[in-house]
Amino acid sequence: MSQARFSIIPGWIVTDPRLKGRDLQVLCLLGRYTDRQGWCVRSQVKMAGQLNCARSTVQLSLDRLVTIGAVEKRAGVSRDGRDTSYWYRVIYDRAVVAEEMAAWDDGEPDDLPNDAVDETGENLGIQSRETVDFRQTPADISAPPADPASAPPADPRSAPYKNDPTLTTQAERRERDARERVINSDLEGQGTVGSAPAEDARVIERAFKRTFPRWPTYVDDSEPEARTAWLGLSSADRSEAADRIEDYIAATKAGPRKHICAFSRYLREKRWEKLPPRDAKPVATHSAEPPFGKGWGVMRLVELIQPPGPMPAPTHFIQKLIDAGGPQAERERLQHQARHGWPKVNAMHAHAADRRGFQVPVEILPLGEGFRQVKRGSPLWEAWRALHERWGRPWVPDGPDWIWMPAGEDPDAAMVEFEKAVKAKDADDDDGENRAAAE
Known part of the structure; x- marks a missing residue:
């Protein structure tokens, strides 16, 4: 695997704004060594040597990737109880929406054949190429592990157009229609529909979709609340709110609290209006x-x-010493706290x-x-x-x-x-x- 031609990483992580420094390089390096379930065991010292950086740089990137949710880390344990290299799992897919799963399950039995066999007659549990309708395959289903055999010849047919309506799931269509009804209703309440072009709702929604992912906490924020607050602003306010996002984040991180509020709160309270003008002389923080x-x-x-922050669990050997009680147990507990707290x-x-x-x-x-x-x-x-x-x-x-x-x-x-x-x-x-x- 040292000469791996490919690195398998989750596609969603590439545009995540929380990535810093060498995070993507570290993730790509892990992706060169993963097995079919995404697991690999690597030494941080070796990874630092491969990337020509300090071990601490690799460790900080790994901690950040674990926090983001792109990597799972588990401590390895040797037979004598000493620490070994960590096991890492690259997390390829996020959870599939339950409503979409139910929509896929509503299909006819013939749409999802499960009787494909190999040349030995063994059931493979996959769809045969002759019976599956590729247009009906949900786009968010994880791909199966790569087969070591050669890939079959490419299908001579043209690839489906990306906006083909048959590629949109039933759940996605219902969500899109409901969202447009809400947007149009809100615009009618503001007196926009009727005096503005009919595509205003789509323009506003596209602007929201561009702006919302720029917010540091958007993964955990409520998208419906953020959208409602976005629609409650005037066109000028929406433009200024989007333009001052980076200024607000920098000002918050430079302050004593450093807590980034939810995007909906930023919009409702118009917090960008409290920022100093951009032409003001910056103050060193x-x-x-x-x-x-x-x-x-x-x-x-x-x-x-x-107080100490969240810590990884001690190794099995150390945990046994701590559970035994006594002075040595207290020393081990304090040493573990000092290393990770x-x-x-x-x-x-x-x-x-x-x-x-x-x-x-x-x-x-x-x-x-x-x-x-x-x-x-x-x-x-x-x-x-x-x-x-x-x-x-x-x-x-x-x-x-x-x-x-x-x-x-x-x-x-x-x-x-x-x-x-x-x-x-x-x-x-x-x-x-x-x-x-x-x-």
């Missing part, structure tokens, strides 16, 4: 801080005082190993005013390391002889004061937002 510097240390501790901190450590800094919000940089340098290997250094181990947080990787930590000879007391400073800053930010909203 992040600063590229060098690894192990003061700003880098502030960012790291701000993340670590947060704070992915952003892990990314910072990986970047630091490659001598790369990290983008730190400028609003948290003042929290480093009370920091001081701690020498690697000193008693204070070891005290900070012990605190991280008791705390179940990842310790800083190998690097320079000095790092920045909150001032004080007692790390426990220093962290208490640091958390107080972070909470006080968050409270000030909330008060400022509330005042701005009231104004």
